[in-house]
Amino acid sequence: MTQTDLRVLTARCAERRAALLDRLGDGLLLVRTAPETLRNGDVHHAWRPGSDLAWLTGFPEPEAVLCAWWDTSGRRPKLATVLFVRSRDKAREIWDGPRVGVAAARRRFGVDRAFPIAELWKRLPELLAPHARLFTTLGRDPEFDRRLFEVFGRLAFSGRRANAPAHPIIQDPTPALAELRCIKDDLEIAALRRAAEITAAGHVAAMRAAAPGMTEYQVQEILEGAFRRAGSPRNGYESIVASGRNACILHYIENQRRIRRGELLLIDAGAEHDLYTADITRTFPVGAPFSDAQAAVYDVVLKAQKAAIRQVRPGRPWDAVHKTAVRELTKGLIGLGVLRGSPAKRIEKGDFRQWYMHGTSHWLGMDVHDAGPYQDRDGKPVKFRPGMVLTVEPGLYFAADDRSVAKELRGIGVRIEDDVLVTDGAPEVLTAACPKERREMARA
């Protein structure tokens, strides 16, 4: 990220913090980044910033904590921000690389004050004392919860909360954060566009390269190599490269099998760009044209996906996408001879679930299953608003041992997934550059 990009992001993060505290009101906000996790011994899993903290600060290192509150001591309320970060440490930096450090954290990330993370628990009582409410998320890290309760204990006995409850009211800021993160701003949409572009190119590279006799992980290497070469440092999630009957395993990430000629290959993968991920699924036959049965299933899923995408318009409830997909898939299942009777009856009974057992959409952004509400405050499905980004990903999965369907359908799994931006009008498919028509994929 260039210095200018960082300045633009820092200014935007300040606006995001103010928007969040506007929603939450008076109280101390405390947000931590993602923890580091051990793989074994002294070897860690690859670390990625926690999305909430990254969205609020852009700060890129482990062990960072943001505190923010409305300072009402002046004539106008002003947002006060403190960032706790790792101190510079020559010895550690030899092993782990350079750290931003306390002084540069304050300068570069637009916060009022920065302190070493080692001082968090010492400074928290003082930060917390004036506040009746604490906005933080409990239940994720027992050690954090324990230390926080210890702070409450210390405060209660310090006399600093003499006429107030011994500890603050704790409120989880996640729903407020999710509502804000769900509507993407221009920086976020630009990052998602780039992630979509890179991801589409990777899928095309995989379509071109996939050949009978290759293992799934060899195709994965080509797909992810294309992501890396286009400038994406990591995936948004583990790539699913599922050949033949493996396509019916929804979260298949083993990717070890050797692909046979004529089998379908289902690839569900997304490249990350500036911490935003795309999420594309394509399904195509390897080393042969679609068989009649594969084509018939594929066409049902594609028709359902296109119809579902048309529902992505401002003001429409988000579950209209799923309902439309289910209606089209059910009609398709009747057409394939898998179900009998009227679509309405079959939908009412939920018969489609044997072959379509997942939802059609999720929000997309910094997280592949991104933050965002699915229901409004009355419990009704959220209505689409411009700036929301979601996936549309219907599929049909006929298990290899499913004796309730014709033999030629068994072992066929098809999913087609695109990423869609809600605009003022027609849906914008961010991943449109990735071919999904059968003849276009054959020519890719």
Ligand code: GLY
């Ligand atoms: N790749 C995960 C999903 O499609 O939800």
Ligand code: MN
């Ligand atoms: Mn998805």
Ligand code: MN
């Ligand atoms: Mn996916």
